[in-house]
Amino acid sequence: MIPFRERNPVTIGAVGLTVLAMLAVAAFNADDLPLIGDGETYSAAFSEAGGLKPGDEVRVAGVKV
Numbered sequence: 001m002i003p004f005r006e007r008n009p010v011t012i013g014a015v016g017l018t019v020l021a022m023l024a025v026a027a028f029n030a031d032d033l034p035l036i037g038d039g040e041t042y043s044a045a046f047s048e049a050g051g052l053k054p055g056d057e058v059r060v061a062g063v064k065v
Contacts, residue, residue, distance in 0.1 A: 046052070058065055
């Protein structure tokens with residue numbers, strides 16, 4: 001194995017930048033990743049939702065959903 005000091009610094013830099021770019025893309029798309037994403041998303045259609053705003057707590061039979 002070649003010692004680290006004897007390796008081409010341009011190659012090491014290119015590999016390092018590629019790894020950093022891949023980590024940045026993964027960080028910005030973390031919600032879409034299968035292992036650390038938000039999980040399943042559910043939606044509902046209410047027949048009467050007067051005064052309900054996005055982000056409001058919704059309860060069905062007393063259970064937060």
